[in-house]
Amino acid sequence: MAANPSKIYLSPPHMSGKELSYIHDAFDTNWIAPLGPHVDAFERELAAYAGVRDAAALSSGTAAIHLALRLLNVKAGDTVFCSTLTFVASANPIVYMGATPVFIDSEPQTWNMSPQALAHALQDAESKGRLPKAVIVVNLYGQSARMDEINALCEPLGIPVIEDAAESLGSTYKGKASGTLGHFGVYSFNGNKIITTSGGGMLVSNDAEALKQARFFATQARDQAPHYQHSETGYNYRLSNVLAGIGRAQLEVLDERVAARRAVFRRYYEELSHVPGLQFMPELEATRSNRWLTALTIDEQETGTGPSDWIEALAEQNIEARPVWKPLHLQPLFEAVTFYPHSSGGESVSEQLFRTGICLPSGSQMTEEEQERIIDCIKQCLHQKKRLTV
Numbered sequence: 001m002a003a004n005p006s007k008i009y010l011s012p013p014h015m016s017g018k019e020l021s022y023i024h025d026a027f028d029t030n031w032i033a034p035l036g037p038h039v040d041a042f043e044r045e046l047a048a049y050a051g052v053r054d055a056a057a058l059s060s061g062t063a064a065i066h067l068a069l070r071l072l073n074v075k076a077g078d079t080v081f082c083s084t085l086t087f088v089a090s091a092n093p094i095v096y097m098g099a100t101p102v103f104i105d106s107e108p109q110t111w112n113m114s115p116q117a118l119a120h121a122l123q124d125a126e127s128k129g130r131l132p133k134a135v136i137v138v139n140l141y142g143q144s145a146r147m148d149e150i151n152a153l154c155e156p157l158g159i160p161v162i163e164d165a166a167e168s169l170g171s172t173y174k175g176k177a178s179g180t181l182g183h184f185g186v187y188s189f190n191g192n193k194i195i196t197t198s199g200g201g202m203l204v205s206n207d208a209e210a211l212k213q214a215r216f217f218a219t220q221a222r223d224q225a226p227h228y229q230h231s232e233t234g235y236n237y238r239l240s241n242v243l244a245g246i247g248r249a250q251l252e253v254l255d256e257r258v259a260a261r262r263a264v265f266r267r268y269y270e271e272l273s274h275v276p277g278l279q280f281m282p283e284l285e286a287t288r289s290n291r292w293l294t295a296l297t298i299d300e301q302e303t304g305t306g307p308s309d310w311i312e313a314l315a316e317q318n319i320e321a322r323p324v325w326k327p328l329h330l331q332p333l334f335e336a337v338t339f340y341p342h343s344s345g346g347e348s349v350s351e352q353l354f355r356t357g358i359c360l361p362s363g364s365q366m367t368e369e370e371q372e373r374i375i376d377c378i379k380q381c382l383h384q385k386k387r388l389t390v
């Protein structure tokens with residue numbers, strides 16, 4: 001082993017090389033400023049890829065969630081339900097709107113929103129006459145939530161679903177693109193996502209009228225007038241033409257990136273799934289995950305190790321691994337917020353996943369040699385602990 005092996009990141013950007021030609025084109029035509037032909041084309045191309053009527057290119061996935069809530073007329077005092085096991089960006093826009101989040105537990109098969117917990121939360125809300133204005137469902141690490149069950153609960157009550165597909169671009173659910181199963185879908189092109197524009201996002205929907213409104217709000221809500229006139233509060237949320245150019249080149253290789261990440265998952269699985277006490281994140285029947293991050297749980301009793309042991313051992317080898325998201329209902333930020341567990345009694349599913357879960361480096365550019373380095377380090381960690389505890 002080299003004294004200082006090169007760092008392996010969790011999920012670094014992976015450029016195809018073609019991005020530069022799109023950037024050059026933007027420079028040659030001086031379409032640098034917000035909007036321009038790359039933005040229009042990126043929207044068209046992404047909508048076509050996802051099989052959805054329209055897409056609005058935005059400055060971030062967070063901005064897309066914020067606009068979706070705005071378009072659904074979420075107001076101060078309203079409640080919005082949200083998956084608890086996720087990145088804080090899923091829920092921050094609820095707070096931007098002055099609304100109150102209510103967090104819903106995960107279920108074991110998808111690690112995503114539990115329809116059982118959601119049903120319970122909806123019953124409670126209905127009995128209090130305080131139904132949520134929207135439900136934000138997250139597709140964790142590329143795996144789709146149980147969208148049919150969730151839609152079946154929300155539709156009869158007229159509650160729109162926002163699918164936070166920031167991590168699941170390129171995944172499918174029963175043959176449909178992940179992110180197109182709710183009223184709105186949200187993608188992110190942040191630097192760590194499966195494709196990136198360095199920073200950016202997309203709001204998608206079959207409701208073309210709503211997306212027209214989204215573009216209006218995203219450009220400071222400027223009324224039709226020769227002067228600057230505004231009747232509503234808007235935002236500066238559009239994606240720049242230069243970054244949209246990067247996105248176009250990245251979208252061309254999205255399917256390759258999905259294949260590469262799935263191959264990374266497969267290699268981890270082949271090398272480690274036989275170890276008693278290790279449980280890889282499942283893939284729900286009739287869904288195909290992009291396997292954005294390979295995630296698994298570690299039974300401390302059976303393996304003598306926990307996520308923090310692995311993370312430390314890997315860090316010593318200059319390898320970045322991370323715990324599973326800390327559930328939002330456990331965050332100091334959301335201390336007083338209501339939470340609905342998957343089942344009553346005992347530790348909730350999301351808390352258990354947080355305590356035992358780990359995300360391994362999953363970059364689409366990672367070489368097999370690099371991945372061997374990671375797997376060797378994990379095996380060593382497992383052996384050492386066993387010796388110590390036996």
Ligand SMILES: *Cc1c(COP(=O)(O)O)cnc(C)c1O
Nearest residue numbers: 060061062087089090166188190
């Ligand atoms: C990355 C991410 C976001 C936010 O996207 P940005 O483009 O970084 O604003 C939202 N939700 C989830 C689940 C994410 O992973």
